[in-house]
Amino acid sequence: MTQMPIVRQILSDPDAGLLPYLSQQLQTHRFSHFKAQFGFHVDEYCTQVISNDDLVEIQTTLLLTLNFSIVVDNQTPSDEVTLHALEFQELLDAQIILWSQENSQLLEPISEIKGTLSQLSEIPYHGGYLPGFEIRSQLRLTYSAGAVQPLQADDERPKALYSPGSRTPVSGQYELINPDGESTGLEVTSTEGHPFPPTRERDQSYKLVDATKHKA
Numbered sequence: 467m468t469q470m471p472i473v474r475q476i477l478s479d480p481d482a483g484l485l486p487y488l489s490q491q492l493q494t495h496r497f498s499h500f501k502a503q504f505g506f507h508v509d510e511y512c513t514q515v516i517s518n519d520d521l522v523e524i525q526t527t528l529l530l531t532l533n534f535s536i537v538v539d540n541q542t543p544s545d546e547v548t549l550h551a552l553e554f555q556e557l558l559d560a561q562i563i564l565w566s567q568e569n570s571q572l573l574e575p576i577s578e579i580k581g582t583l584s585q586l587s588e589i590p591y592h593g594g595y596l597p598g599f600e601i602r603s604q605l606r607l608t609y610s611a612g613a614v615q616p617l618q619a620d621d622e623r624p625k626a627l628y629s630p631g632s633r634t635p636v637s638g639q640y641e642l643i644n645p646d647g648e649s650t651g652l653e654v655t656s657t658e659g660h661p662f663p664p665t666r667e668r669d670q671s672y673k674l675v676d677a678t679k680h681k682a
Contacts, residue, residue, distance in 0.1 A: 472611055473526070476571050477506075484565060484607075488532070491561050500554050501537040501598075503591065506530060509604070513611070524611040525573065529604065534558070535589050537598040544586055551583060551599040562605065573608045580604045627671040630662045638677035645669040 470479065477483050485506065492502055509529045516523040536554050538547040559579050566576040584600040591598065627643060628634070634656040642652040642665060653675065656662055662672050 472571060472609055473528075476569065476607060476609055482569060482571070484562070484569075487565050488558075488561070491558075496557060497554075500550075501591075502534055502554065504532055504534040506532050525608065526611045527606055527608045529606055532562075532603040532605075534601040534603070535591050535598060536601060537589070537591050537596045538586070540597040547586060547599075548583075551601065555581060555583065555601055555603075558601075558603065562603070566607075571609050573610060576605050576607070578605070627673055628662055629671055630665045632662055634658050634660050634662060636674060636677050639675050640672040641675045642666075643671050643673050 475483065478485050480486050488504065491497060492500075492504075507530075509531055511529065512527045514525045514527075516525055534554075536551055538550055542550070559581075562579060563576055566572055569575075581601060581603040586597060586599060588595040589598045589600055628640070634640075635658065637656065637658040639653050640656050640662070642650040642654065644650055644667075650670070654663060654672070656672070665671070
């Protein structure tokens, strides 16, 4: 079974994702006196490479914005409905921070949420317009997007094989290699620009083992 990508696990996994979690929270008793809907978008992202001797880890940070629409009673005084919206914001922030502390996919819990609260106005809500507020909450999610093996050091990379008669790229000692890739134990000295000598058997080749060091 194909594993769900990390970013989908964090945002949309039915059991642990942020978006399903918020949808569930809005249906609970603590939010029962609020009428709200929400969406999201990503403002920016940053990918960093963290290297060590064994692995290269890819870390991603998303700057995520949650867009909430909260409907209020138009008969309620404006100061009271503003307080109502602020109560919603406080409850919401607490639940988001709690989610981040319990989510094992994040490298660190959310430490800051920045937001804006619109003026009371007619806002889009379930296909129509009702009096309410638009709340935007901005937060950062940092997670490991995966790890890969680091590139081998130059002296560990497979070395090129050269056919007899081809031009020598670098002066030095060259090992004679059998067709199966095994060494014959024989070496020759070849000078840069000169052709490699004929081999004793067919399909043998040469591999550099020690380049000539030139004095400055």
